[in-house]
Amino acid sequence: MRYIVAVAEEGSFTRAAKRCHVVQSALSHQVKALEHELGVTLFARTSRKVEITAPGEAFLASARRSLDAAERAVSDAAAATGQVRGTLTIGVIPTVSAIDIPAILGEFHRTHPDVRIRLRGGGSDEFITAITDGSMDAAVLGLSETTPPKGVNTTVLARERFVAVVSADHALAARPRLRLEDLAEETFVDFPDGTPGRIPSDLAFQAASVRREVAFEAMSTDLILGLVRHTPVIALLSPAVIPDSEDLCTIPVTGGPTRVQYLAWSSFNPTPAAQAFISGLTESRSIG
Structure with missing residues (x-):
């Protein structure tokens, strides 16, 4: 079963054999023997490509559960003697x-x-x-x-309150504090719609009955900050993830988003x- 999981995850008999510390011929033989015993083809193979079949997917799910159960049995036995594994x-x-x-x-x-x-x-x-x-x-x-x-x-x-992040040359950069209402006409960069990283900001603006425009969406904080540096957009982020930088300004926001x-x-x-x-x-x- 370990061989099947390794081939499925590596997409290669060669890499799977290396991962399992066996020669490829031995691993391939064991997989073929199991396929013969089961009467199904677990992997579709060519000289350049390996893909798991539908029967292989079904077998893989059970194989993973069995391996997890075996590992759990070993760790539970070790725990009985005071070891954590x-x-x-x-x-x-x-x-x-x-x-x-x-x-x-x-x-x-x-x-x-x-x-x-x-x-x-x-x-x-x-x-x-x-x-x-x-x-x-x-x-x-x-x-x-x-x-x-x-x-x-x-x-x-x-628990933390988000701050506004703007570039040093943004029109709002010199403001000591902002309200959500001050940001109604601004353009934002944020995490994708519906993601947990964005929901606190959306809820805060909805509660204040302020509409905002999110022109850019990104999953990476680094990318969000890069867009702030190079475009006239605003981000709302945790202060802890904003680096000290001369080209970025952070501004507290009254009634701004909070995150736990x-x-x-x-x-x-x-x-x-x-x-x-x-x-x-x-x-x-x-x-x-």
């Missing part, structure tokens, strides 16, 4: 600022060196789904205060690694 999968939003992820994971790795750590980037909504379906252990989320996460356990890491950063996890049968990570992080924050 297994895999820890963590989702991190692009604009996390409430905690120092590298420092926290570095300390966790020193304490639990036998745990493999997988970091996943993405958005809060997909992380919540992944936690509830069991494919992710924990995640840092960023959501509007009026739309807290549902279906997962959470603890609040930070959460640590989220599932309470349903967490792995020993997940339990150790959540306990360690929540305890360290309560002590601090």
Whole structure:
């Protein structure tokens, strides 16, 4: 089953064999033997291309679950003797600022060196789904205060108010403070419509009955700031993700958007690694 998963994820028998630390001929033989035993073709092959078939996709889902269950059995057995092993999968939003992820994971790795750590980037909504379906252990989320996460356990890491970001030569750059009403005729760059990174701003403007125009959409904070530097647009972002720069100005906004950063996890049968990570992080924050 490990060979099937490796070929599916690598899209290559050669890379899969290297990943599994076996010679390619042995891996190919085992896959063919399994196909013969099952009576189905798991992979469509040419000299240049490998694609998983529909029966292969069906087998792959069960294979992954079986491998996860086997790994969980090993980690549970180790946990009974005081060892923490297994895999820890963590989702991190692009604009996390409430905690120092590298420092926290570095300390966790020193304490639990036998745990493999997988970091996943993405958005809060997909992380919540992944936690509830069991494919992710924990995640840092960023959501509007009026739309807290549902279906997962959470603890609040930070609450923050967004600031306006403009280029140094923008007409508003010298203003000490702004109201949402002051921004009614301005042009904005923001995250894509409907994403958690944008919702706090949309809700704030709706509550103030102020219409705004978002001319640019981007998923990367770096790209958003680049557009601010080179076009006469405004961004609303967490102060923590804005670098000190002579060509950028930040301005407080009265009644501006607010965001809550959460640590989220599932309470349903967490792995020993997940339990150790959540306990360690929540305890360290309560002590601090």
